[in-house]
Amino acid sequence: MLFATTIFFALLACGSFALPAHSSTPHLHAHSRYEVDSNWDQGAVNQYPIHASCNHTETTQLRKALAELEALAEHAAAHVLRWGNSSEIYRKYFGDAPSAPVIGNFERVVNGDKARTLFRCDDPDGNCQIPTYGGHWRGENGTDETVICPRSYATRRPLSQVCALGYNVAEWPTNTYFASDLLHRVYHMPAISEWYVDHYTEDYQEVIEMAQHNNSYSVHDSDTLQYFALEAYAHDIVVPGTGCPGPASSASSGTSSVAPAMSSSASASSTSAAPMSSTASSAMSSMTSAPATPVQQYASSTLSIPPGCHTHANGELHCE
Numbered sequence: 274m275l276f277a278t279t280i281f282f283a284l285l286a287c288g289s290f291a292l293p294a295h296s297s298t299p300h301l302h303a304h305s306r307y308e309v310d311s312n313w314d315q316g317a318v319n320q321y322p323i324h325a326s327c328n329h330t331e332t333t334q335l336r337k338a339l340a341e342l343e344a345l346a347e348h349a350a351a352h353v354l355r356w357g358n359s360s361e362i363y364r365k366y367f368g369d370a371p372s373a374p375v376i377g378n379f380e381r382v383v384n385g386d387k388a389r390t391l392f393r394c395d396d397p398d399g400n401c402q403i404p405t406y407g408g409h410w411r412g413e414n415g416t417d418e419t420v421i422c423p424r425s426y427a428t429r430r431p432l433s434q435v436c437a438l439g440y441n442v443a444e445w446p447t448n449t450y451f452a453s454d455l456l457h458r459v460y461h462m463p464a465i466s467e468w469y470v471d472h473y474t475e476d477y478q479e480v481i482e483m484a485q486h487n488n489s490y491s492v493h494d495s496d497t498l499q500y501f502a503l504e505a506y507a508h509d510i511v512v513p514g515t516g517c518p519g520p521a522s523s524a525s526s527g528t529s530s531v532a533p534a535m536s537s538s539a540s541a542s543s544t545s546a547a548p549m550s551s552t553a554s555s556a557m558s559s560m561t562s563a564p565a566t567p568v569q570q571y572a573s574s575t576l577s578i579p580p581g582c583h584t585h586a587n588g589e590l591h592c593e
């Protein structure tokens with residue numbers, strides 16, 4: 274008895290002893306001061322809920338995609354836990370920003386409580402009628418809910434196809450894969466993002482530039498987190514040591530993301546080598562408003578962009 278008690282306090286003192294809920298040593302269990310707290314997480318929701326509006330095949334596909342979402346986010350966190358803010362991939366996307374917020378933003382996707390999340394397959398807001406919609410966060414209509422439209426099941430790829438079929442991180446949209454598409458979608462749900470993760474960039478070039486010049490935003494930028502997760506997964510898991518990053522960014526040369534396209538366009542339309550003409554500069558100002566084309570496309574149809582929705586540079590529309 275005395276011997277057992279001594280062991281018990283010795284284990285407590287070492288600080289690394291976690292008493293199992295159903296201990297195989299009844300004597301220790303009976304004296305555990307932690308026993309009253311053993312149900313501290315009662316009611317926890319550890320799996321993303323899928324709404325009854327999803328049929329069997331949609332549920333099966335969503336369940337697999339959500340498992341891949343967690344695998345993608347889990348590896349992203351693991352990469353950062355291993356290397357901190359020193360790995361080449363980390364520095365590409367987050368510069369020298371401290372890594373704790375990045376780890377937390379991935380960890381919450383995997384292990385955060387999922388009670389206030391829901392994936393549904395009906396179309397309560399009618400947004401799935403917009404041809405480019407793969408899904409949308411319901412916003413004010415349902416803050417904790419995301420709709421996955423039929424287009425997602427037909428177009429989103431599995432992670433087994435990362436680096437295949439021509440894909441590279443720099444040049445392909447992050448929603449190429451169901452898992453990374455869902456990463457974007459869960460970051461719109463406050464249960465996962467706590468309104469901390471948001472959109473601060475529009476495209477890959479802006480992501481790379483932000484890492485170099487304004488990385489306090491990079492650590493909670495939705496697109497940055499998606500690109501980083503895909504590149505870490507491609508580099509560490511899919512094609513070890515190589516990945517498929519795509520062409521090196523021109524951001525390191527100090528040029529802006531839009532400057533190359535602008536200058537080539539301006540020189541092509543200019544009749545001389547003179548400094549940028551007023552025509553070219555007005556073209557630039559219209560081109561910097563990237564969503565203009567998609568917006569006009571939808572404004573001319575019978576469907577309009579719902580309040581709170583926006584267009585990404587790749588033409589993808591979604592709701593905040």
Ligand SMILES: [Zn+2]
Nearest residue numbers: 461472591592
């Ligand atoms: Zn978004």
